[in-house]
Amino acid sequence: MNKEKTNKVLDYFEELFPDAHCELNHQNVFELLVAVMLSAQTTDKKVNQVTASLFKKYPTVESFALASLEDLQNDIKIIGLYRNKAKNLKKMAQVLLEEYNGEVPKTRKELESLPGVGRKTTNVVLSVGFDEPAFAVDTHVERISKRLGFAKKDDTVNDVERKVCRSIPRDRWNKAHHQFIFFGRYFCKAQNPNCKECHLYDMCKDKIKEVRK
DNA sequence: AACTCGGGGCA
DNA sequence: TGCCCAGAGTT
Incomplete structure (x- = not known):
């Protein structure tokens, strides 16, 4: 071109x-990461519908890591693909706690290695969350x-x-x-x-x- | 590169 | 009823 x-x-x-601008509701980079991860193959409208209550029920990275998988699946059911997403979300929170001191990593390599996080989610987190060109x-x-x-x-x-x-x-x-x-x-x-x-x-x-x- | 996951909105 | 949706992981 x-x-x-x-x-x-x-x-x-x-x-x-x-x-x-990014229309996924979020208060911090972790919430952004979760919202973008959940938005795969669905609409941001539905994701916002879910995250509104999700972040009240699970206000911290720890609470996601300790969550009941069955509860988590029910909490996000309406967005579809919920089994994989719930599993990845819990695992991702655990990895963040164990490997990254509960923080969202800032490098492409680290982000892309997280469960449920691929190229697209990584780029959105880098650009929207960390203001890095992506x-x-x-x-x-x-x-x-x-x-x-x-x-x-x-x-x-x-x-x-x-x-x-x-x-x-x-x-x-x-x-x-x-x-x-x-x-x-x-x-x-x-x-x-x-x-x-x-x-x-x-x-x-x-x-x-x-x-x- | 093809396949699978998936409920809900919309025609 | 059938089609499609801010993708990622596995084979």
């Missing part, structure tokens, strides 16, 4: 979503990146991250990530994109809806 098109995208996103690729970002031509259709998630990061200036990754997300969620939806209003239609590789000028 060349500079001119990249700037056109970033300018448009800034116009549409000047206040794009660009997380989820399903929205992947779709948008391919539609706008930052990546090719059959590129893997890692390919997409590499290519987008190469196109966008490092100091804009964090904000741009959330703008990609907002664009994907509210504007350029997977099934029902707003092609008629879209200023980026010319460069779109998908053109799901026909637009005449």
Whole structure:
């Protein structure tokens, strides 16, 4: 992706979503880590619905580590994939206590080694939690990146991250990530994109809806 | 690279 | 009813 098109995208996103931000409710980095981990394959709305009571019932890392697995599973059931997530959450809290003095580690390597934490969760924690440059690729970002031509259709998630990061200036990754997300969620939806209003239609590789000028 | 986990919202 | 959702781990 060349500079001119990249700037056109970033300018448009800034116009549409000047206040794009992480919508997962959290009071600290640990809660952010938990919320992002739980958000896999579900919506942030549902995660917020669960975490609202979850962080009252389990206010500390210790309380998660000592939690009854069965209770924990029931507490997060409505988000789906709850067995694995509850198991990983408890194990993660135990690892944080045993290996990291109850703190959330700040390096990519350490974060990614935690149970239930992969590339995407790591990048969100780094960027939102620690203000470190990182660009997380989820399903929205992947779709948008391919539609706008930052990546090719059959590129893997890692390919997409590499290519987008190469196109966008490092100091804009964090904000741009959330703008990609907002664009994907509210504007350029997977099934029902707003092609008629879209200023980026010319460069779109998908053109799901026909637009005449 | 493909497969599995999964309840709830929505058409 | 069937489809899909801010992914990660295993094979």
